[in-house]
Each structure stands twice: as structure tokens, then as C-alpha cells.
Amino acid sequence: MEAKWETSPAGQPADWSLVALPDEAGQRNSWEITIPNGLGYILEFKKNLSAPVLGLKEWERSDRPQMVGLIYYSFRVMSGIGFFLAGLMLWTVLKWLLGDLSGEKIAQQKWLLRAWIFAAPLGYIAVESGWIVRCVGRQPWTLYGQIRTADAASHLPASNVLTSLIAFATIYSHLQLCCISR
Ligand code: HEM
Incomplete structure (x- = not known):
């Protein structure tokens, strides 16, 4: 999900990848934009990691998923939609508390109404993206460490x-x- 190839050791800060172009063959990201020290803050709300975060290279190629880019972007689409919907909900509740959603005033909330129309298909897209994250990210395993997809098919x-x-x-x-x- 994070296209993280190298291990980040414990006791040190680590960057969090915001956007990247994973290069499967080269086992690296061709380019990426990172948030400095972001990983520690996301995982533990502090700068330094208290446990190592293992990179993909720690696993044999045959034991880890291919199509890292697909998993990476499906995760970002899913969580991006999640944050968008949460923000939209908060915006709507705020407007409601301010009394702007009353029968007379609601028609004036053009951008809010447009955002809700835009949001209509997003739940479906997030579900499909989540499913890709889960099912492609699990490969080559049907049950992690127990049975491979090739044996279960x-x-x-x-x-x-x-x-x-x-x-x-x-x-x-x-x-x-x-x-x-x-
Ligand atoms: C901040 C927002 C979100 C985060 C951080 C998040 C995180 C995750 C993670 C980590 C997984 C993989 C779990 C695993 O390894 O088994 C996942 C799977 C999934 N997510 Fe999300 N998600 C978010 C929003 C959403 C939204 C908004 C939807 C749908 C409306 C969604 C639907 C799914 C589905 C269907 C799966 C696959 C579940 C499965 O097949 O077991 N997610 N999500």
C-alpha cells in the first residue's frame, strides 16, 4: 500500500510517501513526493519509530505481491474518498447547525449540493478500490503464509x-x- 521497498529501522524518523511511481523491476520508486518524518507521525504520533517498518525487499519476490503501483494507488483512491466523504459530512453538519439547510435556504447551498451529487458514486469506487487493495495486495497468497493462490485456484x-x-x-x-x- 505504501510502495515501501527499504526497511526503516527503529529509533529513527522515516518519510511517508504521498505520490510515487513504483518501479517493480528496479525495486524502487522512480520518483516520489514524500512528507518528511511523516511515517512516525502517522503510525505513532511521534517522530521516531519505536519498531522497524519492514520494506518489501525483506521478502522474496515470489512471496510478495506484484503490481505494487496498482495497490498503492487503489489505497490512495480509497482513503482519499474516505477523507473526502468525512469532510463533506462535517461541512454538511456545520451548515445544518448554522441553519443553512432549512427549506428556504438550502437551494442557496449550490456547492454543497454539487459536492453531494459528486459524492454519489464515490462509495462504490472506494469499495472497489478497497477490494483491489485487499485482494491484489494479498497475492500470491489465498491465506497468508498458509496457502498460495496458485494452489487454491x-x-x-x-x-x-x-x-x-x-x-x-x-x-x-x-x-x-x-x-x-x-
Ligand atoms: C481514510 C479512509 C480509509 C482507510 C485508511 C482505509 C483503509 C483500508 C485498509 C488498510 C484496507 C486493507 C485491509 C486489509 O489489509 O485487509 C482496506 C480495505 C477495504 N476498504 Fe478501506 N479505507 C478507507 C476508506 C474506505 C471507504 C470510504 C470504503 C468504502 C466506502 C472502503 C472500503 C474498503 C473495502 C471494501 C476493503 C476491502 C475489505 C476486504 O475485502 O476485506 N475503505 N481499507
């Missing part, structure tokens, strides 16, 4: 899976249409 041919998927979609659509027509 079904050996059924893709055509069988497609057939049952089409069957389920057809049956459920049919049931749905029956309900609607009643």
Missing part, C-alpha cells in the same frame, strides 16, 4: 465456469422478470 476449465455463470445469470434474470411482471 480451481482446475475447472474456464468454459465450465462461463457456462455456469451464464446459467445463473439467465435463471436469476428470469426470476427477477417474473417478480417485476407480477
Whole structure:
């Protein structure tokens, strides 16, 4: 999630990566913008780390996720949306306390209403991003340290899976249409 390749030792400050371009092959970030000493403050509300934060290089390549960039940005999209929605909620509560959301005044809150329309799909995007963080970030494990995805994956041919998927979609659509027509 943090595209952190090198270990930060205990007893020292460490920077927190805000934006970066992870370079999987080179096992580094081609470029990045960091918040100096940010990691200690995020993790422990203090400058120096009391425990080391292990970098990706501590693990064999075969034991850690690929597509670090995807995980890194999915996490930022998810948490960015989380903070945006929390901020929007606070802004709305404030406006409400000030009496600006009454029937007569609410139409004047153009930017607040626009922000809520903008927010409508964000929960879905955050859920999908969270799912990417979780499921891509967990690779190559199905259960961390216990069973690899390669060993857990079904050996059924893709055509069988497609057939049952089409069957389920057809049956459920049919049931749905029956309900609607009643
Ligand atoms: C500040 C905001 C947020 C932070 C710091 C945060 C943090 C995280 C972290 C650390 C994970 C990975 C957990 C793991 O390792 O298993 C995660 C997963 C996830 N997050 Fe967020 N999240 C935030 C906001 C949101 C929002 C707003 C949504 C949806 C509306 C969301 C939906 C999800 C989902 C669906 C997962 C995957 C859960 C799973 O499959 O087990 N997150 N989040």
C-alpha cells in the first residue's frame, strides 16, 4: 500500500510517501513526493519509530505481491474518498447547525449540493478500490503464509465456469422478470 521497498529501522524518523511511481523491476520508486518524518507521525504520533517498518525487499519476490503501483494507488483512491466523504459530512453538519439547510435556504447551498451529487458514486469506487487493495495486495497468497493462490485456484476449465455463470445469470434474470411482471 505504501510502495515501501527499504526497511526503516527503529529509533529513527522515516518519510511517508504521498505520490510515487513504483518501479517493480528496479525495486524502487522512480520518483516520489514524500512528507518528511511523516511515517512516525502517522503510525505513532511521534517522530521516531519505536519498531522497524519492514520494506518489501525483506521478502522474496515470489512471496510478495506484484503490481505494487496498482495497490498503492487503489489505497490512495480509497482513503482519499474516505477523507473526502468525512469532510463533506462535517461541512454538511456545520451548515445544518448554522441553519443553512432549512427549506428556504438550502437551494442557496449550490456547492454543497454539487459536492453531494459528486459524492454519489464515490462509495462504490472506494469499495472497489478497497477490494483491489485487499485482494491484489494479498497475492500470491489465498491465506497468508498458509496457502498460495496458485494452489487454491480451481482446475475447472474456464468454459465450465462461463457456462455456469451464464446459467445463473439467465435463471436469476428470469426470476427477477417474473417478480417485476407480477
Ligand atoms: C481514510 C479512509 C480509509 C482507510 C485508511 C482505509 C483503509 C483500508 C485498509 C488498510 C484496507 C486493507 C485491509 C486489509 O489489509 O485487509 C482496506 C480495505 C477495504 N476498504 Fe478501506 N479505507 C478507507 C476508506 C474506505 C471507504 C470510504 C470504503 C468504502 C466506502 C472502503 C472500503 C474498503 C473495502 C471494501 C476493503 C476491502 C475489505 C476486504 O475485502 O476485506 N475503505 N481499507
